[in-house]
Amino acid sequence: MKKNLFYLFALICSMGLFTACSDDDDDKSCPVPQTEFTAANGLKLNYNGEQMLGKKVTFTPDASDPTKATLILSGNLDLSGALTSKADNQSIGAGVLPGSPVVTLPVTLKIQNGECSFDGTSETTYCTFSYAGKVSTTEMQLDLTNVTLKNSALAGTTWVPNPFDPYEDDQTPIHLVWDAEKKATIEIFPGYESEMPISFIINMAMHMDLIDMGEGEKTTVPAMLCNVLKSITLGADGNISASYVDAAQGGTEAVNTPANVAQYVLLDDSHMKVYLNLDAILASVAKAASINTKGVDMGTVLAQAMEVLLPLVTDGVPLTYVKSEGKLTAYLDTELLLPILKGIVAPMFADEEFVAGLIEMMKADPDFGSMAGMAEGLLKSLSEIINTTSRVEIGLKLNAQ
Incomplete structure (x- = not known):
């Protein structure tokens, strides 16, 4: 009897051991x-x-x-x-x-x-x-x-837009260079035309009070940029944050962008890549897709644009930057912009019906109607201007805070 109890006890112990081993394996x-x-x-x-x-x-x-x-x-x-x-x-x-x-x-x-x-x-x-x-x-x-x-050359720096002074050429927050062999013939005054470089025309337009501020007030593009964008901070963790006034939604106080909506890396001493918020890109595409234009299949245009832009979404937007004595200029350069202009924008403006539709829209707009005559020559020649372009750059001029 004692021997049987011993065998039973040994069996129970061995079963517990096997069960424990099974649990360990699990x-x-x-x-x-x-x-x-x-x-x-x-x-x-x-x-x-x-x-x-x-x-x-x-x-x-x-x-x-x-x-x-x-x-x-x-x-x-x-x-x-x-x-x-x-x-x-x-x-x-x-x-x-x-x-x-x-x-x-x-x-x-x-x-x-x-x-x-x-x-x-x-x-x-x-x-x-x-x-x-x-x-x-x-x-x-x-x-x-x-x-x-790893490259912390700009890490922890904060930048503000270069102040705008309409009477000083270098006092602007916008960096713009556009060199093209073809010039635009524009109407300065009724019955008086002149050929001008496109860079001069764009700068002239940006110095005009064209943006409606409400209550009868208007301002220029550079002044609006300075009023809206307050600062840009490049974090040590690769995040880009901005302080801005959401004037479009009636805001009057500066607010900060949420975390992790944009990132950057420095490739070398003069080149960086910026990685943009994807939701914002999709919202812009959806808004553009709703535009009703004549003579151009916007679905086709957007498809062509996405073929070019999708790699930038994943691989980053390349920027050239120049930092010197408390100033930072960052811009999209010719290598990126010219293929987009030639492949997407130039064909659109080569379509006479599309250009005519834009001119009609400008004439009907109380803010831009006065410029329709001057813009007509530019719009009609824009395709040729793009195809003779040798250099084009656009970006921001910033000062250290």
Whole structure:
């Protein structure tokens, strides 16, 4: 009898041992399959303490080592079927970390109670960072902290628009250069025409009071820019923030842009890339698509524009910059602008019906009607001006705060 009790006791102990071993094996197995996490299905992503939207993190466990996994961080702009077939089935948009559309991050997992956690430090071509997170079958929390640009030449600097003085050529917040062989024939006064370079015409137009401020007041484009844009700050973590007055919505006090809406990296001492807020880009495209124009298929135009602009959304907008003695000039240069002007804008203005429609719209507008005669010659010759352009630059002139 005692022997039977001993065997029974041994059997119970051995079963408990096997059960414990089985539990240990379960704890060591990653409970989360390969999953693509977005805000729609449980992704909570923070960048230096601030929420970051519009991104995607793909979690892939290692098939041969249950303590290893890979995170792929990327943009999450879905343009399937919109404007261009090249957008189909692609992850489009600026990446999570500035300068890197896609970041592959190997992590070591700690597995407990059906959840995996991980932490560590890493780097990309342009920045260093720390990370910590946890993932289950239903959600992922990922915190990126201590994100710091490797090239910090502009990090932590704040800039304000160069003041505008209509009587001083260099006192403007707008940088504009446009050199073209073809000049525009414009009507200065009724019955009097003159040929002028397009850069002179645009500068002249920007110095006119054309923008309606309400209550009978009007202002110029540079003055409006100075009134609206108060400052731009380039953060050490790659974020760009701006202080501005939302005059379009009736605002009178300066407000700050939300975190993580725009990022930048410096490529060298004179070139940078800026990564723009994707929602703002889509809103602008949707607004443009609603314009009713004559003679031009705007759907086709927008499709052509997106073919050019989509790479800029993911890979960043290249800017040339010059920093000297408390001044910063940043602008889009000829290499970027001229193909866009020749491929998209010039064909539009080569269409006589389209140009005629624009002139009719200007004549009907009380603010621009007086300029219709002067603008007619420019609009009709703009296509040829673009096709003879050798240099074109547009951007901002800023001063250190």
